[in-house]
Amino acid sequence: MKPFAIAFSLLLYTFLVAAQNNKPxxxxxxxxxxxxxxxxxxxxxxxxxxxxxxYLAYEKQVNPAANTTFYKAAIQMRTQEGVEANSEITVxxxxxxxKLIWHHIVIRRGNSRINxxxxxxxxxxxxESDRAKHLYDGSLSAVQILAxxxxxxxxxxAYSLAGRNPILGNLYTGTFDLQFSIPVAWLYYKIVVPPHRQVQFVNRGNLQAPTFNKQEGMAVYEWKAANLMPLRTNNNIPYWYDPYPVTMISEYKNWEQVVDWALPLYAVSTSATDNVSKLATTIKKQHTSDLDRLLAALRFVQDEVRYMGFEMGEGxxxxxxxxxxxxxxxxDCKDKVFLLCRLLHDLGIAAYPVLVNSGKGKVLNQMLPAPTVFDHVVITAQVNGKTYYFDPTISNQRGAVDDIYFPDYGYGLIVRAGTKQLSALPRQKPAKVEIVETFEVHNLQGEASxxxxxxxxxxxxxxxxxKFGNDSNREIQGGYTKFYQQYFKNITPQSLTFANDSITGMVTTTEKYKIxxxxxxxxxxKKATLEPFVITNLVSRPDNNLRTAPFALGAPVNCNEKIIINLPEPWEFHNDKIQLDHEAFSYKAQYKGIGSRVELVYNFQGKKDHVTTAEFNSYKKAIKKLDEQIGYTLTYSIEDATASGSAVGLLSGYFPYWYIMLGLSVFITYQWKKRR
Incomplete structure (x- = not known):
């Protein structure tokens, strides 16, 4: 039996035993x-x-000393569609x-209560909702279909969940959401703690403080809200921005206490005879400098250890x-980081895990200290007096150590004795793309390459x-062709090649088409309107709505795009230069032509991943100005055989196949909408 099958069978057996012992x-x-x-x-x-x-009611009441949380919900069925969509309960x-403890499930119909x-x-x-990500957590869903x-x-x-992940210890952390995207008639939260336990509260987006009283020697904090209207937010908000108010709760006094919790989990112990030590010895023999050894160890963990995790309970x-x-x-991430830490330790290189939040890292400094605010682990290493950060879960990274991409995680907590606070992590270098599109126009009938x-x-x-490692050339070529079909309907792909320079880290793709x-x-x-096809689709264009939230732009990128058109006969060109500067981007364009050849040279530099509400109107104006002069039109008069070329406005709206062209998840922005 293969190792994965054995591991999965053991997980399944453990899961079945746990499920049998903890039936609702x-x-x-x-x-x-x-x-x-x-x-x-x-x-x-x-x-x-x-x-x-x-929702007529939503309640959450917590007793950390008893490791128990009580939940209650009441939902009124307003329409038959509501009945069809909400007649099952899942916990x-x-x-x-x-342990899942049920208290009641009733239907209230008039004065009747139907059990x-x-x-x-x-x-x-x-x-196993994260199975597609190769993560298995063994969680269960108890589902009851209502009659x-x-x-x-x-x-x-109403039900209670009793028990707490033992690896988190006795200190409580949690959150109470104070508003939603849907209306709620009654919202109630409560936390009951012994008086000797010190609980911190921080509100974000809402100044409502809890009421405090004592009941039977316990400290009781309560939040109450009636007739909560839904919070309507803008679309296209940054992935890290959460517009919904929340109260954060933690018994951790500071970040140093979180580090003390994490240190035993990543304690490195060395064995001269195990396979990790042997691998370190091999790397040491093959590479002479610490920098080369660091790179070799990183690439081994990134590329030779596949990403998969069994995360049940303490895992x-x-x-x-x-x-x-x-x-x-x-x-998974923590496994890869721990292996890399141990390898680098054996190579004599100082390295430490760094706890991060992959989605909310940029606002991590606004959160209370707690282990539960982290969902990812990366690594930091020191070589020759310089500090580096890497994400071992990213595969296929090439190039020099200084050029290796590290995501913009915002803040992180270095798991090292003596760490007392979060560290601001280095901002990612903007992705760089250089495109040269060359049109050979064979005649005035429309044939071109x-x-x-x-x-x-x-x-x-x-x-x-x-992307090229996972997808076929046919799939990728189909996506690229669809991108250009928005400009030329009768375009046919001829070839697609891919070249990878592992020394510099540069990737070169070459596409050829017949038009x-x-x-x-x-x-x-006769008319042909051209524009910087890639840059046009890279620019985030705002709607006309008023903004109450930041507007997402995607990750910063430096894109150079050059369009060369070789025409079948001499042309009269209008040369021009354009430059726009904004807090969020810079844009340059230069049009120059001579004889039968014209070159359109563009540069777009994204400076940040969002614009604030205060910057939004100026950003709209700047994008409008850009669009008014981004295109270039070539015309040929059939009657008097005169030809000319000049700058014009935007030809088309942006097209999602830009994302397919580069396969850049780093450019993808998404909306995050909280709903209960």
Whole structure:
């Protein structure tokens, strides 16, 4: 049996044993909770209801000393569509350390309360929602399908989750969301702690402080809100920006305390006889300088240890031993980092794990100290007095050590004795792309050929190496062709080649096409309008809505694009230069032609990944100005045989195949919408 099959079988067996021991059951309400009546929604809130339902209540009450959290929800079915979409209840839990205790599931219909709680009818499902990412956590979903739900019914359910991941210890951390994208008639949060336990609270986006009182010798903090209207936010917000107000809670006093929690997890121990030590010895023999040894160790972990993780229970935070990771040749971020730390330690290079948040790292400094605010691990190393940062989960990185791309994680916590605060991590170098598009226009009937040579550096090259390693040339060529089909409908691909320079890290792609419709014809004019095809699609164009949130631009990129047109006869050209500068970008264009040849030279430099609300209007004006002069039109009069070329406005809207062209996840921006 293959190692993966053995490992997966062991995981499945562990999961089955845990699930058998922690089946959901029915239990009484915890004595420490506060009982609240389900609210009646006013008409103003009903008007805001979406998807055929209205949340009449959402409650979360926490008792850290008992390691128990109580939940309650009440949902009113407003339409038949709401009934169809919301007539099942799903609760997720980790059977390795949690117990699911049901208190009630009822349908309230008029004055009747119809009991629907039947644990025997519930299905336990192992969803493994991150399996596509090669991550397995063993969590379960308890699903109950409700019977005889009707329009107008109120479905109310309550349950508790008992247990806490033992690796997190006894200190509590958590969050309370204070507003949502949907209306909520009653929102209630409560935390009950012994008076000797010191709990910190930080509000973001909401100044509501908890009320405090004492009950039976316990400190009680409560948050109450009635008739919460939905928060409508803008589209195209930066991935790290969360517009929804939240209260963060933590018993950790400072970041040093989090470091003390993490240090034992990454304690390096050396064995002169294990395979990790043997690998370090091999690297040392093959490379003479510390910098070359660092690069060799990094590439081994990145490219020879595939990404996969079993993150059940303690495995969500505790890495496997470096020896295990090396033997298995797979691991998740923390496994890869721990193996690389051990390799570099054996090579005499100082290296430490760095805890980061892959999505919210830029605002990590606004969060309370807690292990749970991190979802990723990277590494820092010191060589010859210089500090480097790497992400061992990124494969196919090439080039010199100083040129290796490191994502913009914002802030991180270095797991090193004596660390007392977060560190501002180095900002990523902008991806660099150079494109030369050469048109050979054979005649005035529309026949032409197009050659596209693209040189990519940094993260752009990394992504292309991965793309060409995973996808077929046919798939990639099809995407590239669709990109140019927005400009030339009758374009046919001829060839596509890929070249990788592992020394410099540069990737070169060469595309060749045949075009049948280079010229369009309008009122006895032959006409061809060109624009910087790649740059046009790279620019983020805002809508006309008022902004209450930052506007996402994607990761900064430095793009040089040169268009060469060799025409079938001499032409009269209007040469020109254009330059635009804004806080978010700079743009340059130069048009020059002589004889039968014209060159259009463009540069676009993104300076940051978003514009603030204060900068938004000036950004809109700058993009409008850019679009008014980004194109270049060639015309030929059929009647008097005169030809000319001059700058014009934007020919077309931007096109998503730019992302396909480069395969750049670093350019992709996405909206994040919180909804409960």
């Amino acid at each position: 059951f029915v239990g009484p309400l915890p004595k420490w909770i506060t009982l609240n009546e389900t609210a009646v929604a006013p008409d103003s809130l009903l008007a805001e209801a979406e998807d055929g339902v209205l 997720n839990f980790d059977p390795s350390y949690q 629907q709680l039947q644990v025997s009818r519930q299905k336990l499902m192992q969803q 005889d739900v009707r329009k107008g019914d109120i479905v109310e359910y 969500s935070y505790r890495p496997h031993t470096p020896q295990q990771v090396l033997e298995n040749r797979y691991g 197009l050659s596209v040579i693209t040189k990519s550096y940094g993260s752009a090259a990394d992504e292309l190496r991965t 049948e419709d280079f010229w369009g014809e309008v009122r006895n004019l």
